[in-house]
Amino acid sequence: MLDQTLVALASAAGAAVASAAGTDAWQGMRQRVARLFGRGDGAAQRFHLERLDGSVAELERAGPEAREQARARVLAAWQTRFHDLLDDADDEDRGELARQLDELVRYGQRPFGGMSAGDGGLTVEGTVDIRADRGSAAAGVMGDVTIGNPQRPGPGHN
Incomplete structure (x- = not known):
């Protein structure tokens, strides 16, 4: 039987899944939950x-x-799954699962699944490939940029 703290954690994790479903945070949440339940087993x-x-x-x-x-219904189903996951774990695994569930809940509480950027910032989850060639410039976020040959130093500049 789980103590009140773990029951509350399972409930919060179920709520995090239900809240993220269908939002911008869903893909990140989905992957984290599957890894948590799969525990290294690709089929699971x-x-x-x-x-x-x-x-x-x-x-x-x-x-x-x-x-x-x-x-x-989705919330209740995932709360039950998280509860059962914790309940079925031995004491050693339960502590690690609780830590992972806590991270999952925190992930669900952050904007866009845990990523945010300030004004003029760029936030990306996944792979980003930014390229420049032939004297051009490329960046995710760029301030003032000058492209061209640098000026030659004048007298007194080494």
Whole structure:
């Protein structure tokens, strides 16, 4: 039986999944949850990715009037899954799972799944490939840029 802290953590993790479903944070949340449940087993990870996709599909199928009820079902299902995950773990694994669930909840509380940028900033999750050639310049975020040959130093400049 889980103590109140772990029950609350499982509930918060379920809420984080339900809140992220269908938002910009979903892909990051989806991957983290699948890794947590998969625990290094690729087949288990794929199984949980399908479950997560089913949660989003349930929300998408629900019309606007039924969306909150669908979200409540998704929340309850994931709370139960997280609770069972913790309950089935031995004491040693339970501590590590609790730490990972806490990180998952924190991830869900950050804007856009944990990434943010200030004014003029660039936020990317994944691979970014920015290239420049033939004397051009490229950057994700760029201030004043001058392209060309530098001026020759005048007298007294070495």
